[in-house]
Amino acid sequence: MAQSNLKAYPVWDGGVRLFHWVNVLTIIGLLAIGLVLMFSKDLGITDEGKILLKAAHIWVGYVFVVNLLARFVWAFLGNRFARWKAILPFGKVYKAQFQAYLQGRKIGRDVHFLGHNPLGRWSVLLMFLLMIGQGITGLVLASTDLYMAPFGSQMKAWVAEDEAAIAMVQPYQKQGVDPIAYQEMRDFRKPFRTLHTYFFYLLMFSIVLHISAVIVEEKRRRNGLTSAMITGEKVFKEKPFDAD
Ligand code: HEM
Known part of the structure; x- marks a missing residue:
């Protein structure tokens, strides 16, 4: 029987894996409904x-935002690959890894990483920033469009003719609404809508990059990068740079 010299190393803990797949599913859902909303006129x-x-x-x-917030809390509680130090492209550890990565490239020798490689950290940061942007703008849109949480009642109070009319204010209806205040609220909302659309394009672009990088790395290194998000483990022939 052929002997394998591959060794499995634990990397992604349960918290990271749960976040990742809830994130994937919610983004697919948001993307699908968002696209229908975008073309709602054409679709009649x-x-x-x-x-x-x-x-x-x-x-x-809301599920997407709560999951994202939970991931940020997990970055203080999870295993060492789940933490900020292993995610963000800053700090001493990052610098040492980046230098080793560059050195490896120079001499044509691959340096293997168990966690994110130095370029991967930039991609994670970009996606986190875009997701934060999408979350914040989305919550403002939810509040100003359907008067839903987190600021729906404040928005109703803003556009209502008077206090007694607040309860009458409903999405897509003029009853109890002061037209000038409503216009002011819509003007306030406009840049958030524009940002939500642009962040959406950028996020889609970064997701395509992320998936392409995963495919390229998976084919090149064959270390179980994709299945690591299910099993929590990657396999290597030689000890990765950031392993214990
Ligand atoms: C990855 C995350 C998200 C993606 C990809 C996404 C995508 C989209 C897209 C494509 C649209 C249509 C934009 C347009 O018509 O120009 C949209 C609209 C909207 N999104 Fe999101 N969204 C995300 C997160 C959220 C979140 C977290 C919320 C709130 C909890 C939210 C609330 C809304 C609302 C209220 C609209 C309607 C805006 C309007 O028609 O004026 N979105 N989203």
Whole structure:
């Protein structure tokens, strides 16, 4: 029987893996509903239909935001590969890894990493920033469009004719709404909508880059990069630079 000199090393803990797959699923959901919303006019969707789609997008969005926040908390609690020090492209550890990576490239010798490699850290940072942007703008849109959490009641109070009319304010309806205050609120909302659309394009671009990099690395190194997000382990012939 052929003897394998591959060794499995634990890397992604349960928290990271759970975050990753909930993130993937919610982004697919948000992307699908978001695209339908984007083309809702061409698709002939009625106002009622739009309200329903937006509410569904927002509820999936809440799961996405809570999952993202939980990941940020996990970056203080998880194993050493889950922590900020191993994710962000800053600090002493990053510098040492980057130097080793460059040195390896110079002499044509691959340096293997168990956690993110130095370039991968930049890609993680970019995706986290875009997801934070998408989360914040999305929450403002949810509040200013369907008057949903987190600021829906404040928005209702802003656009209502007076205090007594607050309860009458409903999405897509003019009842109890002061037209000038409503216009002010819509003007406030506009840049968030623009950003939400641009962040969406950028996030899609960064996801395509991320998946392409995973495919290239997986084919080149054959160390179980993809399955590591399920099993938590990667396999290597030689000890990775950042292993214990
Ligand atoms: C990865 C995350 C997200 C993606 C990819 C995404 C994608 C999109 C897209 C493509 C649209 C249509 C934009 C347009 O018509 O120009 C949209 C609209 C919207 N999104 Fe998101 N979204 C995300 C996160 C969120 C979150 C977290 C929330 C709130 C909890 C949210 C709330 C909304 C709302 C309320 C609209 C309707 C805006 C309007 O029609 O004026 N989104 N989203």
